[in-house]
Amino acid sequence: MRLSRYFIPVTKDVSSDEKMIASHKLMMQTGMMRQNAAGIYSWLPLGFKVLKKIEQIVREEMDRAGAIEMLMPTLQSADLWRESGRYDAYGPEMLRITDRHDRGLLYGPTNEEMITDIFRTYVKSYKQLPLNLYHQQWKFRDEVRPRFGVMRGREFYMKDAYSFDLDEASARVSYQKMFAAYLNTFNRLGVTAIPMQADPGPIGGDLSHEFLVLADSGESEVYCDKAVLDVPPPGEGFDFEDHDALIEEMEKRTKFYAATDEKHDEAAYAAIPADRQVKARGIEVGHIFYFGTKYSDPMKAEVQTKEGELTAIHGGSYGIGVSRLVGAIIEASHDENGIIWPDEVAPFGAGIISMKPDAEDCAAVADDVYAKLTAAGKDPLYDETSDRAGPKFGRMELIGLPWQVTVGPRGVKNGVVELKRRATGEKEDVSVEAAIARITES
Protein backbone atom coordinates (compact mmCIF):
# COMPACT_ATOMS: atom_id res chain seq x y z
CA MET A 1 0.00 0.00 0.00
CA ARG A 2 1.27 3.42 -0.92
CA LEU A 3 1.03 5.66 2.10
CA SER A 4 0.02 8.64 0.00
CA ARG A 5 -3.01 6.70 -1.22
CA TYR A 6 -3.93 5.14 2.10
CA PHE A 7 -6.24 6.44 4.78
CA ILE A 8 -4.25 6.58 7.96
CA PRO A 9 -4.81 9.75 9.96
CA VAL A 10 -1.71 9.78 12.14
CA THR A 11 -1.68 12.65 14.60
CA LYS A 12 1.05 13.91 16.82
CA ASP A 13 -1.39 15.46 19.22
CA VAL A 14 -3.83 13.41 21.13
CA SER A 15 -5.84 14.40 24.18
CA SER A 16 -3.72 15.84 26.94
CA ASP A 17 -5.23 13.38 29.38
CA GLU A 18 -2.17 11.97 31.09
CA LYS A 19 -4.06 9.05 32.53
CA MET A 20 -5.08 7.66 29.17
CA ILE A 21 -3.48 4.26 28.90
CA ALA A 22 -0.76 3.66 26.36
CA SER A 23 -2.67 1.41 23.99
CA HIS A 24 -5.61 3.77 23.71
CA LYS A 25 -3.33 6.72 23.08
CA LEU A 26 -1.32 4.81 20.48
CA MET A 27 -4.45 3.64 18.71
CA MET A 28 -5.67 7.22 18.53
CA GLN A 29 -2.30 8.54 17.38
CA THR A 30 -1.89 5.97 14.64
CA GLY A 31 -5.44 6.52 13.45
CA MET A 32 -6.47 2.92 14.10
CA MET A 33 -9.88 3.83 15.42
CA ARG A 34 -12.20 6.65 16.28
CA GLN A 35 -14.64 6.91 19.12
CA ASN A 36 -18.23 7.53 18.08
CA ALA A 37 -19.92 7.32 21.46
CA ALA A 38 -18.98 6.12 24.93
CA GLY A 39 -17.38 2.71 24.46
CA ILE A 40 -18.27 2.57 20.76
CA TYR A 41 -15.62 2.81 18.07
CA SER A 42 -15.15 2.90 14.34
CA TRP A 43 -12.28 0.77 13.16
CA LEU A 44 -10.31 2.81 10.67
CA PRO A 45 -8.31 0.96 7.99
CA LEU A 46 -5.17 0.35 10.03
CA GLY A 47 -7.03 -0.86 13.11
CA PHE A 48 -9.40 -2.91 11.01
CA LYS A 49 -6.49 -4.76 9.42
CA VAL A 50 -5.17 -5.76 12.82
CA LEU A 51 -8.61 -6.82 14.00
CA LYS A 52 -8.98 -9.00 10.91
CA LYS A 53 -5.54 -10.55 11.41
CA ILE A 54 -6.39 -11.52 14.96
CA GLU A 55 -9.75 -12.84 13.83
CA GLN A 56 -8.06 -14.99 11.22
CA ILE A 57 -5.55 -16.48 13.66
CA VAL A 58 -8.33 -17.23 16.11
CA ARG A 59 -10.28 -18.86 13.28
CA GLU A 60 -7.37 -21.04 12.19
CA GLU A 61 -6.69 -22.24 15.70
CA MET A 62 -10.33 -22.95 16.43
CA ASP A 63 -10.64 -24.88 13.21
CA ARG A 64 -7.50 -26.82 14.03
CA ALA A 65 -9.04 -27.85 17.34
CA GLY A 66 -12.10 -29.16 15.55
CA ALA A 67 -14.54 -26.31 16.14
CA ILE A 68 -16.86 -25.34 13.29
CA GLU A 69 -17.45 -21.74 12.29
CA MET A 70 -20.86 -20.18 11.70
CA LEU A 71 -22.47 -16.81 12.26
CA MET A 72 -25.32 -15.76 14.49
CA PRO A 73 -26.95 -12.33 14.46
CA THR A 74 -26.33 -9.46 16.86
CA LEU A 75 -30.04 -9.04 17.56
CA GLN A 76 -31.86 -11.71 19.47
CA SER A 77 -35.39 -12.36 20.57
CA ALA A 78 -36.27 -11.58 24.18
CA ASP A 79 -38.42 -14.72 24.29
CA LEU A 80 -35.38 -16.91 23.81
CA TRP A 81 -33.79 -15.37 26.85
CA ARG A 82 -36.95 -15.78 28.88
CA GLU A 83 -36.64 -19.52 28.26
CA SER A 84 -33.31 -19.73 29.99
CA GLY A 85 -34.37 -17.30 32.68
CA ARG A 86 -31.59 -14.89 31.83
CA TYR A 87 -33.82 -12.16 30.40
CA ASP A 88 -34.59 -11.02 33.91
CA ALA A 89 -31.37 -12.22 35.47
CA TYR A 90 -28.96 -10.40 33.18
CA GLY A 91 -29.72 -6.94 34.45
CA PRO A 92 -29.17 -3.47 33.02
CA GLU A 93 -26.02 -4.50 31.15
CA MET A 94 -28.23 -5.99 28.48
CA LEU A 95 -29.35 -3.54 25.84
CA ARG A 96 -33.04 -4.13 25.27
CA ILE A 97 -34.81 -2.91 22.16
CA THR A 98 -38.40 -2.87 21.00
CA ASP A 99 -39.23 -3.16 17.33
CA ARG A 100 -42.14 -1.49 15.49
CA HIS A 101 -44.49 -4.32 16.41
CA ASP A 102 -43.58 -3.83 20.05
CA ARG A 103 -41.73 -7.15 20.11
CA GLY A 104 -38.89 -7.46 22.57
CA LEU A 105 -35.39 -7.73 21.14
CA LEU A 106 -31.96 -7.40 22.61
CA TYR A 107 -28.48 -6.72 21.29
CA GLY A 108 -26.75 -9.95 22.27
CA PRO A 109 -24.16 -9.84 25.05
CA THR A 110 -23.43 -13.54 24.39
CA ASN A 111 -25.07 -16.42 22.52
CA GLU A 112 -25.67 -19.46 24.75
CA GLU A 113 -29.44 -19.31 24.31
CA MET A 114 -29.32 -18.87 20.57
CA ILE A 115 -26.81 -21.63 19.93
CA THR A 116 -28.74 -23.94 22.24
CA ASP A 117 -31.88 -23.22 20.26
CA ILE A 118 -30.11 -24.02 17.00
CA PHE A 119 -28.61 -27.14 18.46
CA ARG A 120 -31.84 -28.57 19.83
CA THR A 121 -33.61 -28.03 16.52
CA TYR A 122 -31.22 -30.17 14.54
CA VAL A 123 -29.30 -32.47 16.83
CA LYS A 124 -31.27 -35.43 18.15
CA SER A 125 -28.77 -38.24 18.44
CA TYR A 126 -25.69 -38.99 20.50
CA LYS A 127 -24.06 -39.97 17.22
CA GLN A 128 -23.78 -36.31 16.27
CA LEU A 129 -21.75 -35.52 19.35
CA PRO A 130 -19.40 -34.09 20.32
CA LEU A 131 -20.01 -30.82 18.53
CA ASN A 132 -18.30 -27.47 18.90
CA LEU A 133 -19.76 -24.48 17.06
CA TYR A 134 -18.31 -21.01 17.14
CA HIS A 135 -18.68 -17.61 15.61
CA GLN A 136 -17.00 -14.23 15.76
CA GLN A 137 -19.51 -11.49 16.10
CA TRP A 138 -20.11 -8.09 17.66
CA LYS A 139 -21.50 -8.12 21.16
CA PHE A 140 -23.00 -5.41 23.26
CA ARG A 141 -22.81 -4.98 26.99
CA ASP A 142 -24.06 -1.74 28.38
CA GLU A 143 -21.15 -1.17 30.72
CA VAL A 144 -21.71 1.35 33.46
CA ARG A 145 -18.37 2.88 32.74
CA PRO A 146 -16.59 2.08 29.51
CA ARG A 147 -12.89 2.95 29.57
CA PHE A 148 -9.45 1.98 28.30
CA GLY A 149 -10.47 2.40 24.68
CA VAL A 150 -11.31 -0.83 22.92
CA MET A 151 -10.37 -2.86 25.98
CA ARG A 152 -13.59 -2.00 27.73
CA GLY A 153 -15.93 -0.93 25.02
CA ARG A 154 -19.65 -1.45 25.13
CA GLU A 155 -19.71 -2.85 21.63
CA PHE A 156 -16.92 -5.36 21.17
CA TYR A 157 -15.91 -8.19 18.88
CA MET A 158 -15.72 -11.62 20.44
CA LYS A 159 -15.10 -15.16 19.41
CA ASP A 160 -17.44 -17.43 21.28
CA ALA A 161 -17.47 -21.19 20.91
CA TYR A 162 -20.01 -23.60 22.36
CA SER A 163 -19.43 -27.28 22.93
CA PHE A 164 -22.08 -29.99 23.19
CA ASP A 165 -21.35 -33.38 24.70
CA LEU A 166 -23.24 -36.41 25.86
CA ASP A 167 -21.81 -36.43 29.37
CA GLU A 168 -19.40 -34.72 31.68
CA ALA A 169 -16.43 -36.89 30.81
CA SER A 170 -16.76 -36.08 27.17
CA ALA A 171 -17.41 -32.39 27.92
CA ARG A 172 -14.18 -32.36 29.88
CA VAL A 173 -12.31 -33.40 26.76
CA SER A 174 -14.00 -30.65 24.75
CA TYR A 175 -12.91 -28.21 27.41
CA GLN A 176 -9.34 -29.46 27.32
CA LYS A 177 -9.24 -29.03 23.56
CA MET A 178 -10.21 -25.41 23.90
CA PHE A 179 -7.68 -24.96 26.66
CA ALA A 180 -4.90 -26.23 24.39
CA ALA A 181 -6.21 -24.27 21.41
CA TYR A 182 -6.16 -21.06 23.43
CA LEU A 183 -2.53 -21.56 24.35
CA ASN A 184 -1.62 -21.90 20.68
CA THR A 185 -3.81 -18.98 19.71
CA PHE A 186 -2.29 -16.52 22.16
CA ASN A 187 1.17 -17.74 21.35
CA ARG A 188 0.63 -16.97 17.68
CA LEU A 189 -0.76 -13.57 18.58
CA GLY A 190 2.59 -12.79 20.15
CA VAL A 191 1.45 -12.55 23.75
CA THR A 192 1.93 -14.68 26.82
CA ALA A 193 -1.46 -15.50 28.24
CA ILE A 194 -1.54 -17.32 31.55
CA PRO A 195 -4.46 -19.61 32.32
CA MET A 196 -5.84 -19.07 35.80
CA GLN A 197 -8.43 -20.88 37.80
CA ALA A 198 -11.58 -18.77 37.67
CA ASP A 199 -14.79 -18.66 39.57
CA PRO A 200 -16.64 -21.70 38.24
CA GLY A 201 -20.08 -20.22 38.77
CA PRO A 202 -23.16 -22.13 39.88
CA ILE A 203 -22.03 -25.50 38.54
CA GLY A 204 -18.87 -25.74 40.60
CA GLY A 205 -15.97 -27.96 39.74
CA ASP A 206 -12.59 -27.00 38.45
CA LEU A 207 -13.51 -26.27 34.85
CA SER A 208 -13.31 -22.55 34.39
CA HIS A 209 -10.20 -20.68 33.42
CA GLU A 210 -9.40 -17.11 32.56
CA PHE A 211 -6.49 -16.33 30.28
CA LEU A 212 -4.61 -13.19 31.21
CA VAL A 213 -1.98 -11.23 29.32
CA LEU A 214 0.54 -9.60 31.60
CA ALA A 215 0.65 -5.83 31.25
CA ASP A 216 1.21 -3.05 33.76
CA SER A 217 -2.11 -1.44 32.96
CA GLY A 218 -4.11 -4.61 33.47
CA GLU A 219 -7.29 -4.44 35.49
CA SER A 220 -6.63 -7.54 37.54
CA GLU A 221 -3.90 -8.17 40.02
CA VAL A 222 -2.16 -11.41 39.20
CA TYR A 223 -0.09 -13.75 41.34
CA CYS A 224 1.75 -16.65 39.82
CA ASP A 225 4.71 -18.96 39.83
CA LYS A 226 7.23 -17.74 37.27
CA ALA A 227 7.58 -21.31 36.04
CA VAL A 228 4.14 -21.19 34.43
CA LEU A 229 5.40 -18.52 32.04
CA ASP A 230 8.05 -20.83 30.68
CA VAL A 231 5.85 -23.76 29.72
CA PRO A 232 5.85 -23.86 25.91
CA PRO A 233 2.57 -23.93 23.98
CA PRO A 234 1.33 -27.26 22.55
CA GLY A 235 2.45 -26.16 19.09
CA GLU A 236 1.16 -26.54 15.57
CA GLY A 237 1.60 -30.27 15.39
CA PHE A 238 -0.43 -30.93 18.49
CA ASP A 239 -2.87 -33.82 18.21
CA PHE A 240 -6.22 -32.72 19.58
CA GLU A 241 -7.48 -36.29 19.50
CA ASP A 242 -4.79 -37.47 21.90
CA HIS A 243 -6.61 -37.38 25.22
CA ASP A 244 -3.54 -38.03 27.33
CA ALA A 245 -1.75 -35.16 25.67
CA LEU A 246 -4.74 -32.89 26.30
CA ILE A 247 -4.71 -33.69 29.98
CA GLU A 248 -0.99 -33.19 30.14
CA GLU A 249 -1.20 -29.76 28.54
CA MET A 250 -3.57 -28.64 31.25
CA GLU A 251 -1.76 -30.28 34.09
CA LYS A 252 1.67 -29.01 33.27
CA ARG A 253 0.37 -25.50 33.74
CA THR A 254 -2.24 -25.86 36.43
CA LYS A 255 0.28 -27.57 38.72
CA PHE A 256 1.88 -24.15 39.15
CA TYR A 257 0.17 -21.51 41.21
CA ALA A 258 -1.57 -18.77 39.23
CA ALA A 259 -4.50 -16.69 40.40
CA THR A 260 -6.08 -13.28 40.14
CA ASP A 261 -6.68 -11.24 43.27
CA GLU A 262 -10.23 -12.56 43.49
CA LYS A 263 -9.05 -16.12 43.95
CA HIS A 264 -5.70 -15.34 45.50
CA ASP A 265 -4.45 -17.67 48.23
CA GLU A 266 -1.68 -15.96 50.14
CA ALA A 267 -0.48 -19.18 51.76
CA ALA A 268 -0.17 -21.04 48.47
CA TYR A 269 1.64 -18.06 46.97
CA ALA A 270 4.03 -17.89 49.89
CA ALA A 271 4.92 -21.53 49.32
CA ILE A 272 6.42 -20.67 45.93
CA PRO A 273 10.20 -20.18 46.04
CA ALA A 274 10.79 -16.45 46.47
CA ASP A 275 12.71 -16.06 43.22
CA ARG A 276 9.75 -17.47 41.30
CA GLN A 277 7.02 -15.36 42.85
CA VAL A 278 5.49 -13.06 40.27
CA LYS A 279 3.06 -10.35 41.25
CA ALA A 280 1.86 -8.42 38.24
CA ARG A 281 -1.16 -7.02 36.51
CA GLY A 282 -3.06 -8.73 33.75
CA ILE A 283 -5.71 -8.21 31.10
CA GLU A 284 -8.30 -10.92 30.66
CA VAL A 285 -8.39 -11.90 27.00
CA GLY A 286 -10.12 -15.26 27.20
CA HIS A 287 -12.44 -17.17 29.45
CA ILE A 288 -13.58 -20.76 29.19
CA PHE A 289 -16.37 -22.50 31.12
CA TYR A 290 -17.93 -25.87 31.52
CA PHE A 291 -21.50 -25.33 32.66
CA GLY A 292 -23.08 -28.75 32.40
CA THR A 293 -26.81 -28.68 31.74
CA LYS A 294 -27.39 -25.08 32.77
CA TYR A 295 -28.95 -24.20 29.43
CA SER A 296 -29.87 -27.60 28.07
CA ASP A 297 -32.15 -28.32 31.03
CA PRO A 298 -34.43 -25.30 30.83
CA MET A 299 -34.25 -25.17 27.05
CA LYS A 300 -34.69 -28.88 26.53
CA ALA A 301 -31.59 -29.47 24.45
CA GLU A 302 -31.68 -33.25 24.58
CA VAL A 303 -30.36 -36.10 22.48
CA GLN A 304 -31.14 -39.78 22.44
CA THR A 305 -28.55 -42.08 23.91
CA LYS A 306 -27.51 -45.45 22.61
CA GLU A 307 -30.15 -46.90 24.91
CA GLY A 308 -32.84 -44.69 23.45
CA GLU A 309 -33.15 -42.46 26.49
CA LEU A 310 -33.39 -38.66 26.21
CA THR A 311 -30.62 -36.83 28.02
CA ALA A 312 -29.73 -33.16 28.40
CA ILE A 313 -26.41 -32.33 26.77
CA HIS A 314 -23.40 -31.03 28.69
CA GLY A 315 -22.27 -27.66 27.48
CA GLY A 316 -19.31 -25.36 27.66
CA SER A 317 -18.60 -21.93 26.30
CA TYR A 318 -15.31 -20.41 25.31
CA GLY A 319 -14.71 -16.72 24.68
CA ILE A 320 -11.85 -14.69 23.29
CA GLY A 321 -12.05 -10.91 23.31
CA VAL A 322 -10.88 -10.25 19.77
CA SER A 323 -11.27 -6.46 19.79
CA ARG A 324 -9.90 -6.28 23.31
CA LEU A 325 -6.83 -8.18 22.13
CA VAL A 326 -5.91 -5.32 19.80
CA GLY A 327 -5.49 -3.12 22.86
CA ALA A 328 -4.01 -5.88 25.00
CA ILE A 329 -1.32 -6.71 22.45
CA ILE A 330 -0.31 -3.05 22.26
CA GLU A 331 -0.25 -2.83 26.05
CA ALA A 332 2.09 -5.79 26.14
CA SER A 333 4.20 -4.65 23.19
CA HIS A 334 5.15 -1.01 22.83
CA ASP A 335 7.88 1.43 23.77
CA GLU A 336 8.24 5.20 24.06
CA ASN A 337 8.34 5.53 20.29
CA GLY A 338 5.20 3.61 19.52
CA ILE A 339 3.72 0.20 18.88
CA ILE A 340 5.86 -2.91 18.32
CA TRP A 341 3.62 -5.29 16.41
CA PRO A 342 4.25 -9.00 16.76
CA ASP A 343 4.90 -10.38 13.25
CA GLU A 344 1.67 -12.31 12.93
CA VAL A 345 -0.72 -9.49 13.74
CA ALA A 346 1.16 -6.54 12.22
CA PRO A 347 -1.12 -4.56 9.90
CA PHE A 348 1.62 -4.56 7.27
CA GLY A 349 4.57 -6.91 7.06
CA ALA A 350 7.11 -4.13 6.54
CA GLY A 351 7.42 -0.40 6.05
CA ILE A 352 9.42 1.13 3.24
CA ILE A 353 10.69 4.67 3.61
CA SER A 354 11.66 6.34 0.39
CA MET A 355 13.93 9.15 1.53
CA LYS A 356 14.05 10.96 -1.79
CA PRO A 357 11.04 10.08 -3.90
CA ASP A 358 11.95 12.92 -6.26
CA ALA A 359 15.33 11.45 -7.14
CA GLU A 360 14.96 8.92 -9.93
CA ASP A 361 17.59 6.43 -8.75
CA CYS A 362 16.29 6.34 -5.19
CA ALA A 363 12.70 6.08 -6.26
CA ALA A 364 13.54 3.23 -8.61
CA VAL A 365 15.17 1.23 -5.83
CA ALA A 366 12.31 1.95 -3.43
CA ASP A 367 9.79 0.96 -6.08
CA ASP A 368 11.73 -2.23 -6.60
CA VAL A 369 11.70 -3.08 -2.90
CA TYR A 370 7.98 -2.35 -2.81
CA ALA A 371 7.28 -4.57 -5.81
CA LYS A 372 9.36 -7.44 -4.45
CA LEU A 373 7.93 -7.37 -0.95
CA THR A 374 4.45 -7.17 -2.40
CA ALA A 375 5.18 -10.13 -4.66
CA ALA A 376 6.50 -12.02 -1.64
CA GLY A 377 3.17 -11.49 0.10
CA LYS A 378 4.57 -9.28 2.82
CA ASP A 379 2.00 -6.53 2.18
CA PRO A 380 4.38 -3.59 2.73
CA LEU A 381 3.42 -0.02 3.60
CA TYR A 382 5.31 2.24 1.21
CA ASP A 383 6.03 5.76 2.39
CA GLU A 384 6.70 7.65 -0.84
CA THR A 385 5.41 10.95 0.47
CA SER A 386 7.46 14.11 0.14
CA ASP A 387 7.57 14.61 3.91
CA ARG A 388 10.90 15.27 5.55
CA ALA A 389 12.98 12.56 7.16
CA GLY A 390 11.89 13.30 10.73
CA PRO A 391 8.16 12.83 10.30
CA LYS A 392 8.70 9.78 8.12
CA PHE A 393 10.86 7.98 10.65
CA GLY A 394 8.71 9.06 13.55
CA ARG A 395 5.52 7.93 11.89
CA MET A 396 6.91 4.57 10.84
CA GLU A 397 8.25 4.00 14.33
CA LEU A 398 4.88 4.91 15.83
CA ILE A 399 2.99 2.52 13.58
CA GLY A 400 5.53 -0.12 14.60
CA LEU A 401 5.71 -2.54 11.67
CA PRO A 402 8.13 -5.44 12.29
CA TRP A 403 10.59 -4.32 9.62
CA GLN A 404 11.58 -0.98 8.17
CA VAL A 405 13.47 -0.60 4.91
CA THR A 406 14.94 2.84 4.34
CA VAL A 407 15.96 3.69 0.81
CA GLY A 408 18.00 6.88 0.48
CA PRO A 409 20.68 8.40 -1.73
CA ARG A 410 23.46 7.50 0.66
CA GLY A 411 22.74 3.80 0.49
CA VAL A 412 21.66 3.67 -3.11
CA LYS A 413 25.06 5.05 -4.12
CA ASN A 414 26.62 2.02 -2.41
CA GLY A 415 24.03 -0.46 -3.54
CA VAL A 416 22.46 -0.94 -0.11
CA VAL A 417 19.34 -0.11 1.85
CA GLU A 418 18.94 0.14 5.58
CA LEU A 419 17.03 -2.68 7.21
CA LYS A 420 15.72 -2.11 10.71
CA ARG A 421 14.00 -4.51 13.05
CA ARG A 422 11.43 -2.57 15.05
CA ALA A 423 11.47 -4.84 18.09
CA THR A 424 15.20 -4.66 18.72
CA GLY A 425 16.08 -1.41 17.00
CA GLU A 426 18.92 -3.20 15.18
CA LYS A 427 19.87 -1.59 11.91
CA GLU A 428 22.09 -2.84 9.13
CA ASP A 429 22.94 -1.87 5.60
CA VAL A 430 22.26 -4.70 3.20
CA SER A 431 21.53 -5.26 -0.46
CA VAL A 432 17.94 -5.16 -1.66
CA GLU A 433 18.00 -8.91 -2.18
CA ALA A 434 19.32 -9.56 1.32
CA ALA A 435 16.70 -7.26 2.83
CA ILE A 436 13.89 -9.02 0.98
CA ALA A 437 15.27 -12.38 2.02
CA ARG A 438 15.49 -11.42 5.69
CA ILE A 439 11.95 -10.07 5.76
CA THR A 440 10.55 -12.99 3.84
CA GLU A 441 12.18 -15.50 6.16
CA SER A 442 10.62 -13.96 9.27
Add this chain to the structure above:
RNA sequence: CGGAGUGUGGCGCAGCCUGGUAGCGCAUCUGGUUUGGGACCAGAGGGUCGUAGGUUCGAAUCCUAUCACUCCGACCA
Protein backbone atom coordinates in the same frame (compact mmCIF):
# COMPACT_ATOMS: atom_id res chain seq x y z
C1' C B 1 -25.04 3.86 40.27
C1' G B 2 -22.47 7.57 43.93
C1' G B 3 -18.59 11.60 43.51
C1' A B 4 -15.93 15.25 40.35
C1' G B 5 -15.43 17.73 35.74
C1' U B 6 -15.62 19.18 30.48
C1' G B 7 -18.36 20.73 25.79
C1' U B 8 -15.33 27.00 21.50
C1' G B 9 -12.63 25.45 13.23
C1' G B 10 -10.14 18.46 11.92
C1' C B 11 -6.98 17.97 16.78
C1' G B 12 -5.13 20.40 21.41
C1' C B 13 -6.47 24.78 24.03
C1' A B 14 -7.30 30.29 25.63
C1' G B 15 -11.38 33.70 26.10
C1' C B 16 -16.30 33.19 30.48
C1' C B 17 -15.12 35.54 36.77
C1' U B 18 -15.89 41.56 35.19
C1' G B 19 -21.53 40.62 28.54
C1' G B 20 -19.65 44.65 23.34
C1' U B 21 -19.98 40.46 17.81
C1' A B 22 -14.12 34.88 18.51
C1' G B 23 -8.34 33.97 19.24
C1' C B 24 -3.65 30.84 19.70
C1' G B 25 -0.73 26.28 18.50
C1' C B 26 -0.86 21.96 15.42
C1' A B 27 -3.04 20.19 10.96
C1' U B 28 -4.88 21.71 5.84
C1' C B 29 -4.32 24.68 1.01
C1' U B 30 -1.06 28.16 -2.29
C1' G B 31 3.88 30.10 -3.50
C1' G B 32 9.01 30.04 -2.30
C1' U B 33 13.50 28.35 0.29
C1' U B 34 14.81 23.69 2.37
C1' U B 35 15.52 18.20 2.67
C1' G B 36 19.04 11.10 6.50
C1' G B 37 15.45 12.22 12.53
C1' G B 38 9.03 15.80 13.78
C1' A B 39 12.25 22.88 8.99
C1' C B 40 11.64 28.20 7.61
C1' C B 41 9.27 32.63 5.16
C1' A B 42 4.86 34.76 3.03
C1' G B 43 -0.24 34.23 2.18
C1' A B 44 -5.17 31.60 2.42
C1' G B 45 -9.48 28.63 3.75
C1' G B 46 -12.25 26.75 7.78
C1' G B 47 -16.11 27.89 13.84
C1' U B 48 -24.59 29.95 14.07
C1' C B 49 -18.90 28.77 20.83
C1' G B 50 -23.17 20.95 22.50
C1' U B 51 -28.70 21.94 22.20
C1' A B 52 -33.21 24.60 23.70
C1' G B 53 -35.30 28.40 26.30
C1' G B 54 -34.61 32.96 29.23
C1' U B 55 -32.34 37.89 30.95
C1' U B 56 -30.33 42.10 28.05
C1' C B 57 -29.95 47.35 23.34
C1' G B 58 -26.36 43.33 22.89
C1' A B 59 -24.72 36.49 25.28
C1' A B 60 -19.17 31.92 23.97
C1' U B 61 -19.56 34.88 28.57
C1' C B 62 -25.16 35.58 33.15
C1' C B 63 -29.77 32.22 34.47
C1' U B 64 -32.74 27.59 33.66
C1' A B 65 -33.36 23.05 31.42
C1' U B 66 -31.49 19.26 28.51
C1' C B 67 -27.99 16.19 25.81
C1' A B 68 -23.18 14.33 25.23
C1' C B 69 -18.46 13.04 26.79
C1' U B 70 -14.39 12.34 30.46
C1' C B 71 -12.23 11.11 35.11
C1' C B 72 -12.38 8.61 40.40
C1' G B 73 -14.89 4.46 43.09
C1' A B 74 -18.25 -0.51 43.37
C1' C B 75 -19.14 -4.53 38.59
C1' C B 76 -17.32 -7.08 33.68
C1' A B 77 -15.05 -10.92 26.98
